[in-house]
Amino acid sequence: MSSGCRICGGKLHEFLDMGKQPSANGFIDPAETSDEFQFRLALGTCVGCGMVQLVEEVPQERRYHENYRYHASGSVLHRRHFENEAGRLLGAELNGSDPFIVEIGCNDGVLLSTVAEAGIRHLGVDPSTNVVELARSRGVRAVTEFFDAGLGESLRDEHGHADVIFGANTICHIAHIDSLFRGVDALLAPSGVFVFEEPYLGTVLDHKAFDQIYDEHVFYFGVASVAAMAERFGFELVDVERTPLHGGEIRYTLARRGARSVRDSVGALLAEEQAAGITDPGTWRRFGLEIDNIREELTRLLRRLSSEGRRVVGYGAPGKTSTVTNYCGIDSDLLPFVCDSTRSKQGLLIPGSHIPVLPPEAFSNPYPDYALMFAWNHADEIMAKESEFTASGGHWIRYVPEVRID
Ligand code: TMP
Ligand code: ZN
Numbered sequence: 001m002s003s004g005c006r007i008c009g010g011k012l013h014e015f016l017d018m019g020k021q022p023s024a025n026g027f028i029d030p031a032e033t034s035d036e037f038q039f040r041l042a043l044g045t046c047v048g049c050g051m052v053q054l055v056e057e058v059p060q061e062r063r064y065h066e067n068y069r070y071h072a073s074g075s076v077l078h079r080r081h082f083e084n085e086a087g088r089l090l091g092a093e094l095n096g097s098d099p100f101i102v103e104i105g106c107n108d109g110v111l112l113s114t115v116a117e118a119g120i121r122h123l124g125v126d127p128s129t130n131v132v133e134l135a136r137s138r139g140v141r142a143v144t145e146f147f148d149a150g151l152g153e154s155l156r157d158e159h160g161h162a163d164v165i166f167g168a169n170t171i172c173h174i175a176h177i178d179s180l181f182r183g184v185d186a187l188l189a190p191s192g193v194f195v196f197e198e199p200y201l202g203t204v205l206d207h208k209a210f211d212q213i214y215d216e217h218v219f220y221f222g223v224a225s226v227a228a229m230a231e232r233f234g235f236e237l238v239d240v241e242r243t244p245l246h247g248g249e250i251r252y253t254l255a256r257r258g259a260r261s262v263r264d265s266v267g268a269l270l271a272e273e274q275a276a277g278i279t280d281p282g283t284w285r286r287f288g289l290e291i292d293n294i295r296e297e298l299t300r301l302l303r304r305l306s307s308e309g310r311r312v313v314g315y316g317a318p319g320k321t322s323t324v325t326n327y328c329g330i331d332s333d334l335l336p337f338v339c340d341s342t343r344s345k346q347g348l349l350i351p352g353s354h355i356p357v358l359p360p361e362a363f364s365n366p367y368p369d370y371a372l373m374f375a376w377n378h379a380d381e382i383m384a385k386e387s388e389f390t391a392s393g394g395h396w397i398r399y400v401p402e403v404r405i406d
Contacts, residue, residue: 005046005048005049005051005053006051006177006218007049007177007232008046008048008051009048010046010048010049011047011048012046012055013045014044014055015045016042016284016287016288017040018210018323018327019040019041019326020038020039020040020326021038021039021040021215021322021327022036022038022322022326022352023037023058023063023215023351024215024323024351025063025069025216025319025351026062027345027348027351028348028349028354029348030356033349037062039056039058039215040055041213041214041215041323042054042056043213043220043284045281045284049229050225050228051219051220051228051229052219052222053219053220054217054218054219057175057218060127060146060174063215063216064127064128064146065129066129067130068128068130068131069344070131070342071107071108071342072110072131072169073108073134075378077244077378077381079110081245082110082111082168083114085197086112089101089195090114090118090120093192093193094120094163094164095163096163098121099120099121099163099164100121100122100123100161100162101115101123101164101166102123102155102162102164103123103165103168104125104147104165104166104167104170104174104180105125105147105167105168106131106132106135107126107128107131107135108131108135109124109139109140112135112138112140115140116139116140117139122140122141123141123155124140124141124143125142125145125151125155126142126143127144127145129144130344146174148176148183149179149180149183149186150183152182152183152185153183155187156186161189161192162187162192163193164194165194166196167195167196168198169198169199169245169249171198171219171221172217172218172220174218175218177229181229181233182233184235185233188256191256193238193254193255194235194253194255195251195254197243197245197250198219198221198250199217199221200221200222200248200249200250201221201222201225201278202248202250202278203246203248204220205283205287207248207401208287208291208294209400209401210291210294210324210327210400211324211374211400212246212247212320212323213323214322214323216319221250221252222273222278223250223252223266223270224270224274224278224279227266230252231257234256234257235257236254236256236260237253237254237266238253238254238260238261238262238266239262239265239266240253240263240265240266245377246377247377250269294399294400294402295327297402297403298328298397302334302372303334305370306334310368310370311368311370312368312369312372313337313338314335314339314372314374315371315375315386315396316339316340316374316375316378316382317339317340317345317357317375318377320374321338321350321355321374322351322353324399325350325352325353330355331353331354336355336356337357337358337362338355338358338372338374339359339360339361339363340358340375341359343359363386363389364386364388367388367389367392367394370394370397371386371394372397372399373397373398376400379398383396
């Protein structure tokens with residue numbers, strides 16, 4: 001399936017192989033653990049356009065369906081962030097008397113619910129029925145579809161042009177990105193903006209956040225590679241801003257070529273990327289060695305604690321937990337369970353490593369000696385909520401950017 005770059009057709013230079021892995025959000029029923037789906041989790045850079053991407057991919061129907069387990073409204077941090085983002089778009093980007101906002105990958109309506117409350121015409125597009133139903137229950141208009149060229153055209157015919165097309169943690173999941181851009185081209189108003197906020201390659205590198213690498217993240221965007229992608233499809237990257245979710249993302253603003261002036265932020269981040277050698281093969285070879293070290297240290301620590309009779313459990317079952325446990329070979333002998341507040345994940349097993357997911361109440365019943373923090377991007381919120389754990393002598397274990405006991 002490694003047939004070259006999904007954007008320009010260039011050759012992929014593979015630099016990281018994390019072995020056979022399942023689909024990270026493919027939580028499984030304890031009764032159905034045989035014949036589990038696997039693919040080779042490997043990353044490469046395109047020698048033509050510089051985009052870092054998966055070498056092999058998991059079909060999108062296997063990733064997004066009627067039981068998509070990730071609910072974007074699951075944290076206070078996320079809800080506040082998207083309320084602010086909706087407010088910013090409503091304040092700055094709407095034109096005419098009847099503006100229109102489209103969100104690709106609206107999930108449970110975490111952003112569009114604010115747009116709906118403001119009485120602004122909008123439409124969410126998401127392939128997962130269960131999250132679309134949650135969005136509708138919050139007053140959001142949404143359709144269950146994959147966004148592509150055909151859908152962009154039919155939405156324009158039905159609703160007219162959009163002032164804003166938005167995506168958060170979605171655009172980097174879409175392998176058919178050429179078709180997506182044709183759809184955006186059809187739907188977006190001449191003066192409109194295509195805004196998306198996605199995990200940042202620079203953050204993966206700086207935080208050694210190898211657990212951001214999993215099947216749903218088909219592309220690993222950087223400023224240089226997004227600028228090249230925009231240009232290829234007739235757009236221009238006019239603004240970039242660092243945003244705090246998922247450990248540090250970037251919000252990209254694209255406009256039609258020549259429609260807006262390019263902000264200084266773009267040049268500034270491009271210069272930072274060059275200085276960090278973000279596309280140098282040597283940088284990623286070092287990254288591979290560093291994450292090998294993390295794997296060794298973490299598994300050594302867990303084995304030692306286990307041999308000393310300490311109880312260790314995991315906290316949080318984001319997609320990241322699948323990558324870490326499967327890459328490091330952590331199973332339910334080393335980590336009897338992880339707890340997570342998402343109801344639809346509870347009672348199921350982490351894909352591949354088959355560690356049970358229990359409700360947060362299991363955490364305090366009784367508290368373990370150590371807790372491995374998988375949802376590290378929500379650490380402040382979780383540690384505040386679980387302050388009794390540390391007060392009673394418990395310790396948090398972190399593994400990025402290094403293995404550390406707090
Ligand atoms: P994310 O890193 O992809 O946003 O996923 C975070 C996961 O952590 C999600 O499955 C929900 C879970 N979680 C908790 O279990 N408790 C919490 O307090 C928070 C904020 C998240
Ligand atoms: Zn390419």
